[in-house]
Amino acid sequence: MTGLWIALGVLVLLIFMAIGVYNGLVRARNETKNAWSQIDVQLKRRHDLIPNLVETAKGYMSHERETLEAVIQARNMALNANGPKEAGAAEAALGTALNGFFGLAENYPDLKANQNFLSLQEELTSTENKIGFARQAYNDAGTAYNNKRETFPGMMFAGGFEAADMFEIENAAERAVPKVSF
Amino acid sequence: MWDQIRSNRRRSIFVVTGLGVLLAVMGVALGMLFGGGDPAAVFIGGAIALAVWLVMWMVSLSNGDDIMLSIAGAREIEKKDHPQLVNIVEEMTIASQLGKPPRIFIVDDPAPNAFAVGRKQDKAAVAVTTGLLGMMNRDELQGVVAHELAHIKNRDVALMTTAGIMLGAIVLLAEIGGRALWYGGAARRSRSSSNNNNNAWVVVIAIVVIVLTPILAQLMYFALSRRREYLADASGALFTRYPEGLASALEKLGGGQVAQADKSKVTAPMYIVRPLADDEKRQLSASFSTHPPLDRRIRILRKMGGNASYDSYNTAFKSVQGGAGVIGARSLTGEAVATVKPEPDSSTPRQRTRVASDAFLSASGYERRECSACGAIHKIPPELRGRLKNCTRCKAPL
Structure with missing residues (x-):
C-alpha cells in the first residue's frame, strides 16, 4: 500500500516538473518573440522620423537634393522590403544613407541651430541606439531560449519548439551598438 | 546575466543572514543585561529584537520609495520636459531587458548625483540632479543611467533597504541598551547585590x-554596499558597451566639489556617489563608506579594454584591487562584446543646465510662455497661472 502511494507521489511530482519545464520553454519563446517585436517597433520609429527630418532639412540644404533623395529612397526600400534578409540589407543601406546625410549636415550651421532639427537628431540618435540595444536583447533572449531548448530536461519537449535565429550582422563593427556619427 | 544575479543573491542572503544573527545577538545581550542571566529574559530579549526589526520592516514597506523621492525633492518628468534623458532611460531599459522603463525624476540641485529607488522592478524610479544633467554629455549620462538601472535590475534597492533596516534596528537596540545602562545601572546594582559575583560577568559580556555589534554590523553593511556599487558599474558597462562613458562620468563626479542639499543618511547609499556635506572634500579613499573610492572604480572601468563583459570587468578588478574578483564565477561565461566609439557631443554645460532646469520647472507645474511681441520667455509658477496677463518686459498681452 505504501509503495503504491510513493509511486503515485513520484508520478505527480514528475508531472508537475514536466509542466514547469514546458511552461519555462513557452515563457522563453515568448520573451524571444517579444524581443524581436521590440526591434520592429524601433525600425518603424526610424521610418516615421525620416520624412520629418528631410522636410526640415530641405529648406537649408537645397543644394544637397541627391543626398536627401537617397535617404528617402533607402527609407522606402526598407519600408517595402520582403522577408528578414531583404529587410536587413535595406535597413543597413538606410543606416549608411543617414550617416551620409548627417555628415553633410555638419556643413550647415543654420540647420544645426534649428530647434526642430536638433530634436529630430536626438530622436534619431536614440532610435539608432535602441535598435542596437534591442538586437542585443533579442540575441540574449534567443540564446537563453535555445539553451533551454537544447539542454536536458527541455530537450524532451524540443519537438514543438523551433530554434530561434540569432542576429548576425556581416560587418563585425556593426555587431556592437550602431551609433550614428553626427 | 541571470547567473550573475543568482550568485549575487546567494552572497547577499549570506550577508543579510549575518546581520540577522547580529540582531539576535544584540537582543540576547540586552536580555542578559536586564534579566541578569535568567534564561527566560535572554529569550525575551531575542524576541524583542526580532519584533523591533519586524515593525521597522513593515513601516518601510508602506511607500518607502515615495518617501525617499520626496526627501530628495524629486519631481517626475515627462518626455516633453527632457527628451534626451527620457530617451536614454528608454535605451537602457531595452539594453537591460527590464520589462518597462522606470519613472524618471529630476532633483533641482547643483551637486551632480543620481539615484534609483523601487523595491519592485516594475515600480522603480530613477532620479538625477540638474547639476548632473548640466555636467554630463550624452555618453556620460548614458553611463550614469546604465549604472542606476543596473541597481534596479540586480535588485539592489530591495537588498539595501532590507540590510539598512536591520542595521537601523541593531543601532537602535544598542542605543536603548546604552541608555538603560547609563541611567538604570546603579539602581539595579544595589538591588541584586546578593548574587553580584555571578552577574558582574554577565553584565560585562x-x-x-552591545558596543561591538553595531560596529560589526556597519562594517558588513558598508562592505555589501560597496560590492553592489562595483557590480552596478560592471552591469552598466555591459549595458552601454561603452565603459569609458561611465568612467568619464565618474571622473567628472569626483571633480565636482559641490555640497549637496539632500544630506539625509537614509538616502545616502542610493546615490551613484556619496553626497557631500558642506565643508567636506570628496575623499578618494574612504574606507568606512557606502561607496568604493571613485578613482578605483574609474581605473577598473578603463582597464576593461575593448571588451564589455563581466569577465573583462572581473579581470580589470583583480588587476586594480587584487583578490578574487567581485563577480561570481558562474557568470563569467558570457560572450564578450566589442565596445563602441563615442560620437562628438557639441552641447555646452551652459545649454545643458538650462535645459535641465527648464525640465525641472516644467515638471513642477511651471508654464512656459513666449511673448509674441518681444520674444521674452516667461516661466510662470503654478500659483500665478492665469493671473499673469501681460508681458513683464513690453507689457503686450501674453
Missing part, C-alpha cells in the same frame, strides 16, 4: 556585545 553584555556591554562588550
Whole structure:
C-alpha cells in the first residue's frame, strides 16, 4: 500500500516538473518573440522620423537634393522590403544613407541651430541606439531560449519548439551598438 | 546575466543572514543585561529584537520609495520636459531587458548625483540632479543611467533597504541598551547585590556585545554596499558597451566639489556617489563608506579594454584591487562584446543646465510662455497661472 502511494507521489511530482519545464520553454519563446517585436517597433520609429527630418532639412540644404533623395529612397526600400534578409540589407543601406546625410549636415550651421532639427537628431540618435540595444536583447533572449531548448530536461519537449535565429550582422563593427556619427 | 544575479543573491542572503544573527545577538545581550542571566529574559530579549526589526520592516514597506523621492525633492518628468534623458532611460531599459522603463525624476540641485529607488522592478524610479544633467554629455549620462538601472535590475534597492533596516534596528537596540545602562545601572546594582559575583560577568559580556555589534554590523553593511556599487558599474558597462562613458562620468563626479542639499543618511547609499556635506572634500579613499573610492572604480572601468563583459570587468578588478574578483564565477561565461566609439557631443554645460532646469520647472507645474511681441520667455509658477496677463518686459498681452 505504501509503495503504491510513493509511486503515485513520484508520478505527480514528475508531472508537475514536466509542466514547469514546458511552461519555462513557452515563457522563453515568448520573451524571444517579444524581443524581436521590440526591434520592429524601433525600425518603424526610424521610418516615421525620416520624412520629418528631410522636410526640415530641405529648406537649408537645397543644394544637397541627391543626398536627401537617397535617404528617402533607402527609407522606402526598407519600408517595402520582403522577408528578414531583404529587410536587413535595406535597413543597413538606410543606416549608411543617414550617416551620409548627417555628415553633410555638419556643413550647415543654420540647420544645426534649428530647434526642430536638433530634436529630430536626438530622436534619431536614440532610435539608432535602441535598435542596437534591442538586437542585443533579442540575441540574449534567443540564446537563453535555445539553451533551454537544447539542454536536458527541455530537450524532451524540443519537438514543438523551433530554434530561434540569432542576429548576425556581416560587418563585425556593426555587431556592437550602431551609433550614428553626427 | 541571470547567473550573475543568482550568485549575487546567494552572497547577499549570506550577508543579510549575518546581520540577522547580529540582531539576535544584540537582543540576547540586552536580555542578559536586564534579566541578569535568567534564561527566560535572554529569550525575551531575542524576541524583542526580532519584533523591533519586524515593525521597522513593515513601516518601510508602506511607500518607502515615495518617501525617499520626496526627501530628495524629486519631481517626475515627462518626455516633453527632457527628451534626451527620457530617451536614454528608454535605451537602457531595452539594453537591460527590464520589462518597462522606470519613472524618471529630476532633483533641482547643483551637486551632480543620481539615484534609483523601487523595491519592485516594475515600480522603480530613477532620479538625477540638474547639476548632473548640466555636467554630463550624452555618453556620460548614458553611463550614469546604465549604472542606476543596473541597481534596479540586480535588485539592489530591495537588498539595501532590507540590510539598512536591520542595521537601523541593531543601532537602535544598542542605543536603548546604552541608555538603560547609563541611567538604570546603579539602581539595579544595589538591588541584586546578593548574587553580584555571578552577574558582574554577565553584565560585562553584555556591554562588550552591545558596543561591538553595531560596529560589526556597519562594517558588513558598508562592505555589501560597496560590492553592489562595483557590480552596478560592471552591469552598466555591459549595458552601454561603452565603459569609458561611465568612467568619464565618474571622473567628472569626483571633480565636482559641490555640497549637496539632500544630506539625509537614509538616502545616502542610493546615490551613484556619496553626497557631500558642506565643508567636506570628496575623499578618494574612504574606507568606512557606502561607496568604493571613485578613482578605483574609474581605473577598473578603463582597464576593461575593448571588451564589455563581466569577465573583462572581473579581470580589470583583480588587476586594480587584487583578490578574487567581485563577480561570481558562474557568470563569467558570457560572450564578450566589442565596445563602441563615442560620437562628438557639441552641447555646452551652459545649454545643458538650462535645459535641465527648464525640465525641472516644467515638471513642477511651471508654464512656459513666449511673448509674441518681444520674444521674452516667461516661466510662470503654478500659483500665478492665469493671473499673469501681460508681458513683464513690453507689457503686450501674453
